[in-house]
Amino acid sequence: MRKFILAVTLLTFTGAPAGAETITDPDAIAARLKFWATDPGDPVYYGEVRTVNAATKRIGGHYQCLALAFIKYEGGVFHYAHKMWSKSPDGSCHYDDVTKVKVGNHGACVKDSEAGFGNATGTARMTKANIDFANSRFRTVDTKRKRVGETAACIPPNGATAGLYSISIVDGRLRVITTRPLDYEVSIEVQDGKNPPTARVF
Numbered sequence: 001m002r003k004f005i006l007a008v009t010l011l012t013f014t015g016a017p018a019g020a021e022t023i024t025d026p027d028a029i030a031a032r033l034k035f036w037a038t039d040p041g042d043p044v045y046y047g048e049v050r051t052v053n054a055a056t057k058r059i060g061g062h063y064q065c066l067a068l069a070f071i072k073y074e075g076g077v078f079h080y081a082h083k084m085w086s087k088s089p090d091g092s093c094h095y096d097d098v099t100k101v102k103v104g105n106h107g108a109c110v111k112d113s114e115a116g117f118g119n120a121t122g123t124a125r126m127t128k129a130n131i132d133f134a135n136s137r138f139r140t141v142d143t144k145r146k147r148v149g150e151t152a153a154c155i156p157p158n159g160a161t162a163g164l165y166s167i168s169i170v171d172g173r174l175r176v177i178t179t180r181p182l183d184y185e186v187s188i189e190v191q192d193g194k195n196p197p198t199a200r201v202f
Helices: 002-014 025-029
Strands: 043-052 059-074 077-085 138-141 147-150 160-170 173-178 183-187
Touching: 002 183, 025 160, 059 183, 138 160
Parallel strands: none
Antiparallel strands: 043 059, 043 183, 059 077, 077 138, 138 147, 147 160, 160 173, 173 183
């Protein structure tokens, strides 16, 4: 009975089968990722944003499609850029074609080549040619302060953030759950931003 209860608990809070590989240490998570500041290419991770039950933290259904690029990792803080957009009528995220739909960009302080005059409507792909990562202030996942979002350097004096409930790699997926609450979830199989996947990533 005790084993059964433990298995149900793991399924409820992680959304993964009991026994799946789970990594929660930020340094260990960072060691599994590629960052624009140190990688010569355009590594991007693809997945989706999902709803989360505020009371139970159980991961729910689809909210938005997601492309995520990590810029750097310093002192327990992940710096990142992302784009979100809605599924097409056929039910696909179409990671390889974001030029036909409006795509939310990464925040007020990220210089996007197609940012829609600052109105977060850019349709450009997640590449270094489209995102001025050398002169932008990116959002962060601050694992020490438990905050996710715009930094104070971007929006003074306190930034514009949500709380961080958890960050983990679970059975091949990176999951960042915020207190908004939402689950930002991507496959840890990195892709080339210039050539996004044409099929579902999970």
